[in-house]
Amino acid sequence: MKKVIVLMLTFSLCHSGPGNDDDICPFGGSASCCNICPTNMEQRITSLETRLENAEKEVQELRRLTQGTPRVAFSAALPGSGNTGPFTTATPLTYKKVFSNTGNCYNPSTGIFTATVSGMYFFRFSMFNNMTPAPNSVVSLMKNSERLTSVWDTAATDIHDSGSNAVVISLKVGDNVYVQLEPNRAVYDDGMHYNTFSGFLLFPM
Ligand SMILES: [Ca+2]
Numbered sequence: 001m002k003k004v005i006v007l008m009l010t011f012s013l014c015h016s017g018p019g020n021d022d023d024i025c026p027f028g029g030s031a032s033c034c035n036i037c038p039t040n041m042e043q044r045i046t047s048l049e050t051r052l053e054n055a056e057k058e059v060q061e062l063r064r065l066t067q068g069t070p071r072v073a074f075s076a077a078l079p080g081s082g083n084t085g086p087f088t089t090a091t092p093l094t095y096k097k098v099f100s101n102t103g104n105c106y107n108p109s110t111g112i113f114t115a116t117v118s119g120m121y122f123f124r125f126s127m128f129n130n131m132t133p134a135p136n137s138v139v140s141l142m143k144n145s146e147r148l149t150s151v152w153d154t155a156a157t158d159i160h161d162s163g164s165n166a167v168v169i170s171l172k173v174g175d176n177v178y179v180q181l182e183p184n185r186a187v188y189d190d191g192m193h194y195n196t197f198s199g200f201l202l203f204p205m
Contacts, residue, residue: 070117073200074106075099077193084195085186086135092178093139093187095197103201111197112178115171119204124166125179128194129153129187138182141167144175155186162194170205 076095078084084093094111106113115121129137133155140150151163171177179197181187189195 070103071201072103072105072115072117072121074101074103074113075196075198076101076106076108077197078187078189078195081190083131083134083186083188085181086184087181088183090183091181092142093181093195093197095179095195097193106197106199110178112176113199115173115175115177117201117204118170118172120168120170120202121177121199122166122168122202123177123197123199124164125151125197126162126164126195127151127153127187128162128189129155130161131155131186131188134188135184135186137187138185139187140180140182141165142176142178142180143169143171147180150182168202 076099077097078093079096085091092111094108096108098106098108101108103116105116113123123141125139125141127137127139136155137153138150141148148167148169149165151165153161153163169177177199187195
């Protein structure tokens, strides 16, 4: 309706006669007159409508990214006190003390985070071992069956007993991330929660 009204007003101001635009242009010149004649005005309105539609789509996409998408974040620690391990095979550490688990992507029964949203993620883990004597500690952050990064600690009466590591990685729906205790290794905690596993979604992709 607005488009029709604009076109009617424009046409009433700029009714050109055949072959002589300069005589009837209300703005005193053929060039300026042509800029507001119905054909050009309609093209301008169509262009503005297209730009408005595109802007509305961008706003909707931004709203979807900032408000409408799932929120994923978790943080957990090894429970209780004492050794975990050694085991003869590589074993996911089960961080049963859950601090947060928005989105419920982390399973404290298995220690495995499973992506329900494709996107870029941040993960961090820490490890502690002050056992003497005992196996050295080696734990690795895993994406499915791929080892991403690891931390080592030598069991002895040394003063270096903890370490941490982190990654930023892209995940697809169904990808698993977990911290793996390597075979014949062990970690220790005394209830102070030195051993943690945390992660969150940075942005969907
Ligand atoms: Ca040590």
